[in-house]
Amino acid sequence: MPTYSHSKLSTFESCPQKYKFRYIDKIKVEGYDTIEAFLGSRAHEALEKLYRDVLMTKIPKADDIVEFYEDSWERNWHPGVEVVRKDYSAEDYRNLGRSCLRSFYKRYHPFDQDKTLALEERVTFPLVKSNVNGGRSSQVYIRGVIDRLAITPDDVIEIQDYKTSRHMPTQMELDADRQLGLYRIAVNRRFPNAKEVRLVWHYLIHDQRVVSTRTPEDLEVLTGEILDLIDRIESETDFYPKESALCDWCEYQSICPVRRHLFEVEQLPLEEFKEDDGVKLVDSYAQLKEKKRQVEGELDEIEERIINLAREKNLTKLVGSDQQLKISFSRDYHFPPVTDPQWQVLERIIREAGRWDEIVTISHPKLKSIMKKKTWPEQLWSKVREFAGIKESVRLYLSKKRGEE
Ligand code: SF4
Known part of the structure; x- marks a missing residue:
């Protein structure tokens, strides 16, 4: 039976590749x-x-x-x-x-201030996933550990959680917190007649106690969001790495495609570092990109001067020592962009004239986005999927190394 926890869900959100290492490949970094x-x-x-x-x-x-x-x-x-x-x-x-x-x-x-009901309490409860295509619904289990469950003298049950993070969240963040929201669902099932349930965090570094509550509607929305996220996880096939500041704390840096090279070369003495194939290639690439940027800047400038000279002297060709340069001036129609209100007027006119199909074609980027997000019904999606091949594309992005931005 598939089981999820808040930290498992968060791992997928922060980096699908890390999720794959930890929960699918089950790689443990001892x-x-x-x-x-x-x-x-x-x-x-x-x-x-x-x-x-x-x-x-x-x-x-x-x-x-x-x-x-x-x-x-x-x-x-x-x-x-x-x-x-x-x-x-x-x-x-x-x-x-x-x-x-x-x-x-x-x-x-x-x-x-209260009486402890449970310490380090393990909770597990099912959530039902309905099948949108009319098939049978299925269950997933949610599990977690409540640091302390307590009851106050006025019969309020408190779900207490200790935090040692440096970030002190805003009330808005607390009111949207998923972890204690999940525990709230668990407590609801265990104490269905509870008068009131409160979510309490102790931010130990800040010596602060902060509180939030959830309405039944909040819990319904939360359940829907969790099930949507689980659907996304279960239909994920790529599990791409998502680089962020959190990578510095990730145990998979030595095997992750994003961090492995950095992990390997930062251990090397300077001489060996400079001789590494990857380091040499990136250095050459960066130098050439810089040269290209300079040359492109010079080209833009000279093109502008050529166009100005041609306009001024009414010329469409200039000659050099060995080569000649044709300057072609042309005029064409220009229509407002689709975001312009004028475009909607134009669209209506063409539609009313029954000529819309002559100019509209399938937008490949839109189709690709729909295929990725699966926003169409499964039946249509799977039919369209039969026409889609997989084409690999590679792009290079050059940026400063971490700590050097
Ligand atoms: S190092 Fe970063 S990108 Fe790689 S798996 Fe870990 S979190 Fe993801």
Whole structure:
């Protein structure tokens, strides 16, 4: 049975190639961790321990929680933890985690704002996919882990989530957050008679508690969006890499077509780097492109001077030492572009005259876009698909390397 989680869906959205590596090819990069993920896990464990103690009516001291965190940091630390932001050391992150825990402790001690219902609670629930072509509907499962489920004295169930990210979201982002929206659906099914359910995030670095809610209509829209996204994932065939700032944190850089060359050559000493075939080709290509740009600029300028001279002297041919140059002036009809309101008037006139079919042809770019997005009904799509071959095209894009923009 297909199972999805918020992070699985997000991986596809951020990079289909990464999704393929992780969830289809199931490639595991042993021993790789980012310091952000490592810190997040340690902070989550410490807060789980805190509330587990509280559940047992034992209120630990702040120092106990910090000590637990330090022990866990030591026990779990391994050389594969990658610190991407080179301005900071692993020790800086460790200190940050410690400070987050102390602030959290101070803010909520003695932890009597609510009662814990569950810690690190695994949830799984089905969503039904209806078949638009009249076939049988099917189910997908959604799973996730709720950091803490709590109930307040006025019977409000809270889905609590700890975040150690540096980005503090806006209320609008929280109100559209998919992860806790999904947990909200799960809690709805488990507590159908709940008076009220609240989504609560603790942004530990900012020492902020932020809240959002969802209406039944919001959850319906969310369900539709998730099922649409799952349809897109399940009909995806290309899984192209999507390069972004997140690549620096990706464990697949050494095998990804976008990052592999960079990954390989940045380990090389300067001499070997300069001798790498790829590096040499890109350097030559960049130099020639620059030359071409300069020559094209000079050509544009000289063409303009030739046209001006020909107009001024009323000439249609100029001679050089070995070659001659014909200058051809011509006049042709020019119609307003399709975005111009005048175009609509023109279109109506031609349609009314019954001559529209004489000038309209299939737009290949539009047809290709419809085929890719599958916006036509399946029956029509599959018939048209029979006429479509696959043609590979290659284009080269030159840009500055990361960190040199
Ligand atoms: S390195 Fe970037 S482009 Fe490549 S798989 Fe990872 S996220 Fe995708």
